Amino acid sequence: MPLTPDSELDLLFPASLISSELKAQLHPDLHIRPLASTDYRRGHLHVLSVLTIVTDPGEAAWVHQYHAMRSAPSTYYTVVIINRSTDMIVGVGSVFIERKFLRGLGSVGHIEDIAVDKDQQGKKLGLRIIQALTYISENYGCYKTILNCNDSNIPFYEKCGFKKKENEMAKYA
Numbered sequence: 001m002p003l004t005p006d007s008e009l010d011l012l013f014p015a016s017l018i019s020s021e022l023k024a025q026l027h028p029d030l031h032i033r034p035l036a037s038t039d040y041r042r043g044h045l046h047v048l049s050v051l052t053i054v055t056d057p058g059e060a061a062w063v064h065q066y067h068a069m070r071s072a073p074s075t076y077y078t079v080v081i082i083n084r085s086t087d088m089i090v091g092v093g094s095v096f097i098e099r100k101f102l103r104g105l106g107s108v109g110h111i112e113d114i115a116v117d118k119d120q121q122g123k124k125l126g127l128r129i130i131q132a133l134t135y136i137s138e139n140y141g142c143y144k145t146i147l148n149c150n151d152s153n154i155p156f157y158e159k160c161g162f163k164k165k166e167n168e169m170a171k172y173a
């Protein structure tokens with residue numbers, strides 16, 4: 001199935017927030033855009049499953065979560081890379097904007113859940129996703145963009161321009 005145009009989709013945020021310079025750097029077979037309300041059917045959870053355990057909640061619950069995120073203004077930004085000939089997702093990533101009282105009511109961008117389909121890894125899709133998310137975060141005015149990752153992904157994030165700083169602590173419920 002060929003690519004569905006952005007204009008026919010309900011998107012999580014305006015597509016204009018993705019830099020046109022970055023869009024031009026993608027391979028012509030690929031398209032980058034915000035997550036759409038119908039992306040459950042384009043393999044969103046399948047791509048995310050390369051990252052961690054994904055329990056399929058079913059389409060209705062997925063769509064409910066999408067609308068909950070969409071109704072929080074200027075907070076959730078998920079981008080997807082689509083294969084134009086199949087209209088399926090091959091890469092995904094998110095940045096969440098946190099508003100603060102410090103740094104003159106500053107904001108921080110938190111990058112989360114970056115995943116590229118196994119067959120498509122090593123083709124700069126991860127890099128483009130990080131560039132798109134960092135652009136959104138900086139364009140919003142965030143004074144920093146941060147993320148957590150395991151040791152094996154440190155070289156990838158260094159290639160994306162990030163530096164190791166401090167430690168992550170976690171307490172799972």
Ligand code: ACO
Pocket residue numbers: 050051111112113114115116117120121122123124125126127128147148149150152153155156159
């Ligand atoms: N070790 C060393 N270098 C790496 C690694 C790695 N693990 N991964 C990528 N790179 C390098 C590439 O060689 C490339 O270098 P180059 O510019 O010199 O050619 C550069 O980083 C950019 O790599 P991409 O091709 O953009 O990487 P890819 O598209 O494969 O995406 C990703 C990287 C997202 C880590 C992908 O492999 C993936 O989905 N892995 C499984 C899920 C995962 O671990 N996600 C990240 C979790 S952390 C988080 O979500 C915040």
